[in-house]
Every structure is written in C-alpha cells, then in structure tokens.
Amino acid sequence: MRAIVGNGPLGGRDRERIAAADHIIRFNLTPNRLQGERTDELFLSCSSKQIGEYLSNGIFRDDPAFRDATRLVMTYHPDIIRYYMPQPNLLSRLIGRRNDWSALCEKIAAERGKETETLPAELYRAACEILGIDIEREAFFPSSGFLAVLRELQDAPQTSRLEIFG
Template structure:
C-alpha cells in the first residue's frame, strides 16, 4: 500500500520535513511558495493548473522548467483538462486576451513536461463533474470552481485500492481565490476525514 501526502500552499507545520520524507508519494500544487523550500523539494506529483495566469507567466518567461519543485516531480497532472477548460471555466475577457492571456496553456505546458522527461496526464472530465457534484457546485453557472487541491484529493481518493488511507494533508488553509468554494471544500474534507479516508495533519 502506498502512503500519500498532499501539500497545500499554506503554512506548514514544524514537522513537515519528517512528514514529507516519510511519505511514499508527495503531491504538490502549482508553484509552492518559497517558505516551503526549507522543508525540502521532494515532489512525486505536481498538479499544474494550466488555466491559471501564474502558470502562463512561468511558461512565457521560460522559468517553469527551472523551478525546483517542477524538476523534482516525476509526474505532472493537469487538474483542469482542455475539455473542462473549454466547457466549464470562464474565458478571459477581451482585454486580457489582447494582453496575451489565454484560457488554457496545457499545450505549451505539455511540450515542456515531455521535453523534461515527465510523465503527463490530466484529471478526467468525469472526475471534475463528480467533485463539483460532491461539493454542491453548479457547473453550468460558471461562478464557482473546485481548487487544484480538492481536485487532487478527489483524484487520489479515486486512484484505486493501492492507496493507503487515510491520505495525509498539510498546508491547507481553505482560503484564496474568491471563485473557489472554500467552505464547501473544507466541509468535504471533514466528511472524508470522518470516514477515515483523510487525515489533516496541519
């Protein structure tokens, strides 16, 4: 059985390095903050939201391939696949598009990942729809969207029987972009914790 640690981009507990080193698989999201570097760079799977401005900037600047967490990762996962981006996410407004913003950078990101020798996959559209349903998000409204973190958790929990439960989580503050349903996500994590599938360690 494989132990999995999901690391959010919030504050980490003092024993984070020990938790990270003891986990079989370490999952992170997007570009972890510099404060996390003191706990090491161990990364097995990196979930990259290629619909995010932050990732677009890193691709255009050429910095993504040089990011230590990206370099450490064996597998890159797109939490929002191109079909989800086109069908369920909001497109940037015309002014943003004129400035070079895109709705989805997955094509460019895939080239960087493959040229860097990374394994590459995307969370399925079905999983996106299922987590929205579990959270109570109306996908047709396009006003609330699941975060990369909860998509990764759902992805891991549905990966198969080889995953050891509970899945451990650290660094999740359930706060950030206003279009993520943070209260719903926190409630979902608590429900999974009550079932013994998740353990929030800090």
C-alpha cells in the first residue's frame, strides 16, 4: 500500500495504517508527523512564501521530515512557477523574496545526499484540465496533494493500493 499523508489531523488508526505502508508521501513541513514516523517522499511547494521563510530561517534544513525523507519532489515545475504563479512585488524582491525556491531546495537536497524529482509541467496542465481550471485566466492552481495523487495514479504499479490520510 502507498500512503499519501496530508497535513490534517491523524488518528491512531491512521498512523498504524501509514506506518504499515510500503511507501509514504508527505508535504512541506508535515505538522502532523510525530518523531520517528517515516517519510519516503517529501513533496515541496517551492513556489511559496512559506518555503522561502523556512529556507531563510534554517528551519527547512533541520526539519525531521526533510532530514528523514529519502526523496524530495518539487511539486511545481519552474516553467509553471514562472508563467502561472503570482510574482512577488518589487519591494518583496528587493528584500530577497522570490517565487521559485526549487534550485535552492535541490541544492540542499544534494548536499544531504537525497534524490530529487521535479514534476513535469505536463502533469500540472493535466491537473488543471481535470479540475476545470483555465490556467491562462484563473489565479488559483492545483494543490500539491492533488498533483501527488495524480502522479501516483499515473506512475504507481497497477497492483499497488493508494490510501489518503490527513
């Protein structure tokens, strides 16, 4: 069984099922993860202000989910971030804010010996089509969780069961 674990509340039974999974996917800084709980893949939304703050403050490098994950997945392809995600205003850029932290996340992952993957731009476009989002006109986008589910449905072995938690 493959487990996709969102950042919502988890009960004891959920944690047991997750612990028994063959593969565990989590997101960003995993506020519901307890010490010692496994993370195989950590999906990162490298276009968010939050990730930028975590990187700047060193929180990201010390986060147990990041430290324990064997693989980091950059949820949004740099082309998607560049063309469709909101850009920081001039003042924000002057103080160091940017909208794409992918390269820095990949660098940190490489320093820690972790595998990385960037989801293809085509997956994002397919997700928008499935959700009925007109990416040329609308200012919202598929979540990391939806993209993870879509990737798993496309790439995971057909014999593998997928369960979603939190």
